[in-house]
Amino acid sequence: MTRELERVLRATFEDRTQPVPQQSDGLADVVIGRARGVRRRRALAGSASALVLVVLAGLGLVLGKMPFAAPEEKAPSGDNLPIPVIQGLDVAVPNPSDKSGPYLQAGDGTRVPLPKDQKIGDALRLPGGFLAITTKDENGTLAYYPTSGPAKEIANGKALAMALDPTGRQVAVTRAEGGGVRLDVYTLDGTVVSTDQFKDGDVLAGWSGDLVMFQNDIGVTAWNSIDRSRVDSPSEKLMRFLGTTVDWSTYVTYEDPEKTCTAKVFPLEAFRVGEKYCYGEIPATERMVSPEGEWVVARGMNGPDRPDELVRTHLTNDLISPGPGSMANLGIIDVQDWLWEDDDSLIYRTSEGWFRLDLYGSLIEPLPIPQGSSAYPVPRAFVG
Amino acid sequence: MESKTKIEADFRDFVTARSAALHRSAYLLTGNWATAEDLVQTALTKTYLAWRRIGDIGSVEAYARRVLYTTNVSWWRRMWRNEHPTEQMPERPGGDDHADAHVERDLMWRFVCKLPPKQRAVLVLRFYEDMSESETASLLGIAAGTVKSQCSRALANLRNQLAVAGIEMQATDRRGRRPAA
Numbered sequence: 001m002t003r004e005l006e007r008v009l010r011a012t013f014e015d016r017t018q019p020v021p022q023q024s025d026g027l028a029d030v031v032i033g034r035a036r037g038v039r040r041r042r043a044l045a046g047s048a049s050a051l052v053l054v055v056l057a058g059l060g061l062v063l064g065k066m067p068f069a070a071p072e073e074k075a076p077s078g079d080n081l082p083i084p085v086i087q088g089l090d091v092a093v094p095n096p097s098d099k100s101g102p103y104l105q106a107g108d109g110t111r112v113p114l115p116k117d118q119k120i121g122d123a124l125r126l127p128g129g130f131l132a133i134t135t136k137d138e139n140g141t142l143a144y145y146p147t148s149g150p151a152k153e154i155a156n157g158k159a160l161a162m163a164l165d166p167t168g169r170q171v172a173v174t175r176a177e178g179g180g181v182r183l184d185v186y187t188l189d190g191t192v193v194s195t196d197q198f199k200d201g202d203v204l205a206g207w208s209g210d211l212v213m214f215q216n217d218i219g220v221t222a223w224n225s226i227d228r229s230r231v232d233s234p235s236e237k238l239m240r241f242l243g244t245t246v247d248w249s250t251y252v253t254y255e256d257p258e259k260t261c262t263a264k265v266f267p268l269e270a271f272r273v274g275e276k277y278c279y280g281e282i283p284a285t286e287r288m289v290s291p292e293g294e295w296v297v298a299r300g301m302n303g304p305d306r307p308d309e310l311v312r313t314h315l316t317n318d319l320i321s322p323g324p325g326s327m328a329n330l331g332i333i334d335v336q337d338w339l340w341e342d343d344d345s346l347i348y349r350t351s352e353g354w355f356r357l358d359l360y361g362s363l364i365e366p367l368p369i370p371q372g373s374s375a376y377p378v379p380r381a382f383v384g
Numbered sequence: 385m386e387s388k389t390k391i392e393a394d395f396r397d398f399v400t401a402r403s404a405a406l407h408r409s410a411y412l413l414t415g416n417w418a419t420a421e422d423l424v425q426t427a428l429t430k431t432y433l434a435w436r437r438i439g440d441i442g443s444v445e446a447y448a449r450r451v452l453y454t455t456n457v458s459w460w461r462r463m464w465r466n467e468h469p470t471e472q473m474p475e476r477p478g479g480d481d482h483a484d485a486h487v488e489r490d491l492m493w494r495f496v497c498k499l500p501p502k503q504r505a506v507l508v509l510r511f512y513e514d515m516s517e518s519e520t521a522s523l524l525g526i527a528a529g530t531v532k533s534q535c536s537r538a539l540a541n542l543r544n545q546l547a548v549a550g551i552e553m554q555a556t557d558r559r560g561r562r563p564a565a
Binding site: 005011013031032034316356362 | 404412446485543
């Protein structure tokens, strides 16, 4: 009976694909044109990966580990080598080999110098320049550094953290103040748009639409930048903010009994869970959603004795179909840092250096950042 | 490193040689030629952007197909709420084998179009592209066991829907021939 069903299915597929309609002329030209457009937009940089960066920073704080180590007092041996221009990839160089002071290098080779006596705390590429937090002793300074022209200081204070909003026009900044956390939302020219106060332990995690998301040890708080109201995730589900979706709702991961779920939630409806997928596998210690929500990459899902191995799953696939998920081992171990280059491409560091991973093809390409160097790729913000 | 001109020339050759096959697969995944065209363009755009990374020309088609299948799933997720599959079934003419076969395939196609995208992708890869379970698993980036379960679930789904529509799948011999009545 199955054989007959398969026969009819094959015949149906054959019938349906004959004949193929006339192909549009110049398909290759159309595609090349689209690809150039994509490259231009990528070059402009933007905000969902700002979320990713900040999620990582948030996780780093929550887990007691920062994703990008601050430069050490003594520069690592790799810093004796110059950093080449890596076409299309922006790089932070804390300890250049020529001792000229820290700088940010754009993908076209443009160098943006940072204050000489400060360390790079955080950096983000956005259209026309970089946002960067530099630190000296306990104080941090956030400034916008255009690729040409003078820098514009935005904020300063202790324990600064930043997250660019999805439009690329506003930046949420937190700092330690009075035993708690102060939030200010600025435009990029340094004008304060809104201010509020949070408790110690609330960590800036990113934006989702108009909401500024905070992570703490019992879940997520969504702060509405329009009316300054806030909503806490339900305490019975330990939610962790993963990023935003293409329609600007929110991805979280949370623990249900005996399993870890990744879900789309609606913060303004008391974090109601919409589409979700619950993974039966061992919960990952860290996971990241790609900028457009296509993929999830997780570290630590292969077991507590293999904390540095990467796995990936096609999230959009898992969320819509019942049945087993598509979690697959990438065969990459010893992963120390990671960030999204775009929705299909992940950049990661092992003890052997920096690599780029294409998630569709599982293709791995080494990046020419010298091994042992403190230089690292700067995340892009994808402005919606 | 390959020059831009060389990449563009290789890419154009690839598009000329393989775009019809990609369009056919895309049509089976999406159910209409206009969306199929858009899906192929998207898959080719991602392929072109990754051309240097793919490196080996022999891997290009596998890469493009992988993008095609996974991108379709994402699209479906974003657009499925706007989809309104018809509930109207074709009349079943009696007596004529050709007409029967036509109605059978027409119904089959309608039911295939209602399958979740993951199940549909598995069926297209297994029964149109003639890929093995392991090849299908590799292309979709999922476990072979998942391919097996999705395929089995999809076939059961189709069988049930055809039965409800009054078409029972008869047993056949190894060559697919039905036993004489």
